[in-house]
Amino acid sequence: MTEPVITVRHLDHFFGEGEASKQALFDVNLAVGRGSLTILMGPSGSGKTTLLTLMGCLREVGSGSVMLLEHELCGADEALRVDLRRRLGFVFQAHNLHDSLTARQNVMMGLQVHGRGDPARHARAADHLLGLLGLGERLHYLPGNLSGGQKQRVAIARALVSNPNIIFADEPTAALDKVSGMAAVQLFKELGRTRGTTTVMVTHDPRILDLADRIVTLEDGRIVRDHPGPARNEPLAAPV
Numbered sequence: 048m049t050e051p052v053i054t055v056r057h058l059d060h061f062f063g064e065g066e067a068s069k070q071a072l073f074d075v076n077l078a079v080g081r082g083s084l085t086i087l088m089g090p091s092g093s094g095k096t097t098l099l100t101l102m103g104c105l106r107e108v109g110s111g112s113v114m115l116l117e118h119e120l121c122g123a124d125e126a127l128r129v130d131l132r133r134r135l136g137f138v139f140q141a142h143n144l145h146d147s148l149t150a151r152q153n154v155m156m157g158l159q160v161h162g163r164g165d166p167a168r169h170a171r172a173a174d175h176l177l178g179l180l181g182l183g184e185r186l187h188y189l190p191g192n193l194s195g196g197q198k199q200r201v202a203i204a205r206a207l208v209s210n211p212n213i214i215f216a217d218e219p220t221a222a223l224d225k226v227s228g229m230a231a232v233q234l235f236k237e238l239g240r241t242r243g244t245t246t247v248m249v250t251h252d253p254r255i256l257d258l259a260d261r262i263v264t265l266e267d268g269r270i271v272r273d274h275p276g277p278a279r280n281e282p283l284a285a286p287v
């Protein structure tokens with residue numbers, strides 16, 4: 048594996064406190080290599096989203112260890128987590144686009160949270176990604192005039208435009224047809240190859256599995272399988 052950008056050790060997670068407390072993750076251990084595409088699978092309620100949000104600094108890590116980009120998240124303060132989140136891209140099912148902004152402007156929002164910059168350069172970066180995702184003709188459309196799949200692709204472009212170190216995606220292709228779903232995941236892979244961008248993705252989409260470097264399956268809050276995906280380009284074992 049390339050050097051890990053995420054290392055999870057003995058991670059437990061509980062929702063609620065006292066008698067109402069419910070354990071959602073049990074002793075999860077995982078290392079994710081730079082530039083790889085890791086898929087998290089498993090039945091509903093198995094803990095995929097919980098794990099993704101813990102690794103993505105969207106929840107506090109209370110037990111065990113998560114090293115993210117060389118920083119420990121267990122006990123990390125909000126300032127560090129905010130700082131780290133700036134280096135991450137998120138694609139979630141509820142795409143949270145701004146209804147009053149065009150596709151281009153929504154994607155540019157992904158850059159504006161990083162501070163001021165040259166608006167013309169931001170627009171060019173947004174247009175480039177929207178073009179790669181097949182929305183070059185829809186730059187000036189408002190979300191209300193886009194289909195569910197087109198909105199999802201705008202959300203993907205917004206997550207990618209800041210050139211994040213790691214992309215966390217929860218069912219990013221659920222609303223997409225086969226061609227645009229594959230194109231989106233190919234783009235994640237391409238970014239992995241050319242820029243070392245790492246992707247961790249929850250999906251039930253069997254069409255995507257062929258593109259995975261790694262497939263991790265959760266059940267009842269535990270990793271029950273962790274194996275190389277078909278696209279893994281390293282040899283499975285060192286030759287002897």
Ligand SMILES: Nc1ncnc2c1ncn2[C@@H]1O[C@H](COP(=O)(O)OP(=O)(O)OP(=O)(O)O)[C@@H](O)[C@H]1O
Nearest residue numbers: 062063069071089090091092093094095096097098
């Ligand atoms: N905010 C919460 N409060 C209490 N329990 C929660 C909360 N979020 C998740 N859970 C519970 O934690 C467990 C894991 O949920 P999680 O959403 O991580 O599963 P999942 O594998 O992502 O499921 P799905 O595929 O349906 O999204 C479930 O039993 C769920 O009910």
